[in-house]
Amino acid sequence: xxxxxxxxxxxxxxxxxxxxxxxxxxxxxxxxxxxxxxxxxxxxxxxxxxxxxxxxxxxxxxxxxxxxxxxxxxxxxxxxxxxxxxxxxxxxxxxxxxxxxxxxxxxxxxxxxxxxxxxxxxxxxxxxxxxxxxxxxxxxxxxxxxxxxxxxxxxxxxxxxxxxxxxxxxxxxxxxxxxxxxxxxxxxxxxxxxxxxxxxxxxxxxxxxxxxxxxxxxxxxxxxxxxxxxxxxxxxxxxxxxxxxxxxxxxxxxxxxxxxxxxxxxxxxxxxxxxxxxxxxxxxxxxxxxxxxxxxxxxxxxxxxxxxxxxxxxxxxxxxxxxxxxxxxxxxxxxxxxxxxxxxxxxxxxxxxxxxxxxxxxxxxxxxxxxxxxxxxxxxxxxxxxxxxxxxxxxxxxxxxxxxxxxxxxxxxxxxxxxxxxxxxxxxx
Numbered sequence: 542x543x544x545x546x547x548x549x550x551x552x553x554x555x556x557x558x559x560x561x562x563x564x565x566x567x568x569x570x571x572x573x574x575x576x577x578x579x580x581x582x583x584x585x586x587x588x589x590x591x592x593x594x595x596x597x598x599x600x601x602x603x604x605x606x607x608x609x610x611x612x613x614x615x616x617x618x619x620x621x622x623x624x625x626x627x628x629x630x631x632x633x634x635x636x637x638x639x640x641x642x643x644x645x646x647x648x649x650x651x652x653x654x655x656x657x658x659x660x661x662x663x664x665x666x667x668x669x670x671x672x673x674x675x676x677x678x679x680x681x682x683x684x685x686x687x688x689x690x691x692x693x694x695x696x697x698x699x700x701x702x703x704x705x706x707x708x709x710x711x712x713x714x715x716x717x718x719x720x721x722x723x724x725x726x727x728x729x730x731x732x733x734x735x736x737x738x739x740x741x742x743x744x745x746x747x748x749x750x751x752x753x754x755x756x757x758x759x760x761x762x763x764x765x766x767x768x769x770x771x772x773x774x775x776x777x778x779x780x781x782x783x784x785x786x787x788x789x790x791x792x793x794x795x796x797x798x799x800x801x802x803x804x805x806x807x808x809x810x811x812x813x814x815x816x817x818x819x820x821x822x823x824x825x826x827x828x829x830x831x832x833x834x835x836x837x838x839x840x841x842x843x844x845x846x847x848x849x850x851x852x853x854x855x856x857x858x859x860x861x862x863x864x865x866x867x868x869x870x871x872x873x874x875x876x877x878x879x880x881x882x883x884x885x886x887x888x889x890x891x892x893x894x895x896x897x898x899x900x901x902x903x904x905x906x907x908x909x910x911x912x913x914x915x916x917x918x919x920x921x922x923x924x925x926x927x928x929x930x931x932x933x934x935x936x937x938x939x940x941x942x943x944x945x946x947x948x949x950x951x952x953x954x955x956x957x958x959x960x961x962x963x964x965x966x967x968x969x970x
Contacts (some may be wrong), residue, residue, distance in 0.1 A: 543958055552801040555957040559884075563641070571959070577720070585827070585879070586829075586876075587831075587951055587953070588832070589831065589874075589878055589879075589951070589952065590820060590833045590835065590878070590880070591725075591833065591880050592880070593834070593881075593883070594627070594857075594883035595837065595840060595884075595932055596883070596884070597884055598791035598839035598883035598887075598903055598921055599840070599850060600904045600921075601616070601889065603611060603641055604660065604904040605638065605639050606625045606639065606923065607928070608637020608962045609637060611924060613938065615923070617894070618889070618891055619846050619847050619891050621641060626640070626641075626642070627641070627642060627644060627740065628648075630652055630890075632645070632915055636706070637920060638916065638920055642851065643855040643858055644858050645858065646858045646861060646862045647670050650908055650914070653914070654913050655874070655908060656918050657914055658838075658906060659905040659906070659907065659943060659967070660904050660917065660918035660919060660920060660921065660937065661918050661936055661938060662902055662905045662918075662943060663885070663936030663940065663941060664677065664686060664936060665934075665936070668686065669900075669931070671841070672690050673690040676694055676724055677885040678725075679698050681698065682696060695730065698723065698728070699725060699941075700716055700723075700725045700726045701733075702728055703952075703954065704728045705731060706954070706958060707954045708831065709727055713732065713733065715831045716731060716738065716832045716833075716834070717733060717735075717823070717830045717833065718836075719726055719732045719834065721917065722741075726834070732968075736820070751861075781906050781963060791910070794869070805840065807867075809856070809859045811856045811860060813857060814856070816835040816836070816860075817835060818843050820833045820864070821867045824868075824877060825867070825873070830929075833955070839853055839857065840853065840883060842898070844896040845892075845900060846895060859941060860889045861879065871925040876910070877909055878907060878909050878910025878911075878912060878947070879906075881907075882945065885902075886900040886902055887933075889923055890932055898932075900929075900931075900933030902937070905940070905943055907947070910951050913970055918938050919937065921934050931948060939964050942964045942967055943969075944960055945966045946966040946967045947964055949969075950966065950968075950969055950970035
């Protein structure tokens, strides 16, 4: 190694950028994680896309019980008029039910049999705190409701346990998310990868800042010297080779993301549209990611709900139409499923500010992936013990039964140690 390159190497090491990573971790990254994002001919596994409706979605103005007069008596200002409801037809279990005016794509999916509407999903002893109830849903643990939020978050999440048990040896890219790091994806060996980090800096999931990948000394280290060719076992060569692979992958990832951004892909320019647009690109390029988590907020509609809720469901509907359309056009409709969830629903009665307060059970949707379309669970009864003591809807189906159904029937894995056996699976697929 000449003096110029030695000085460059020392300069790079002095920065401390490499000091926090062991050589095995770098090698593992370059050999496993980076190629997972590079183009392949086709996906080799099923993919689940979860859309989190953050804030507590009003289920009654989403799946509307237009055939129940109690709904209209309880919501004189914010109920969806029967003439505006997009009604489900052709299925007896759907009589008296429909969806919000802005959800026309959902009725199309329902008619073609690729939408499952799961009514009254929740859990026993529901909590009305956004944070604790969110933690309960993300953990998927049997006794989560009994602990504090901190205690719940000290455990693993339902997807993290799935990754630990069925994705051992794979990179952290088995789960990818938008927003803050989710408890749902936290396992003993996995925590998921931030797509936002991938977009802003391709190695964000490894905490390698762009200043490292673009550092002149880092690039200088990669220059092979004629005098070193054919020499094996040299530690500097080892670092240089790993760095070269890493930089090549960085450049390819940066180029890929730039092309995605420029192309646009026909997705809405909304927050969720951009999220699903990027997720669609990663799926179609054959990534190793099993589960993606997208997120849309704004559902905490305590006041002036009507306009806010309509805008949110239009954003979801438009983004999903573009996403599922692309999956179908790519021949991936049966290999990609979408699940929606929110930490709780809203109360039956509107409040004094034309909104709704924190409730309990609410509907979930599962779309695509070969789902058995239709209505699961009874329409909300809106009376007696079907209403909690504070006015929320009582649950009929535990959310962990939905998780178990997706894991066992769609992802085709065994769920012992992930979801308690006490929750029966639905026949979703």
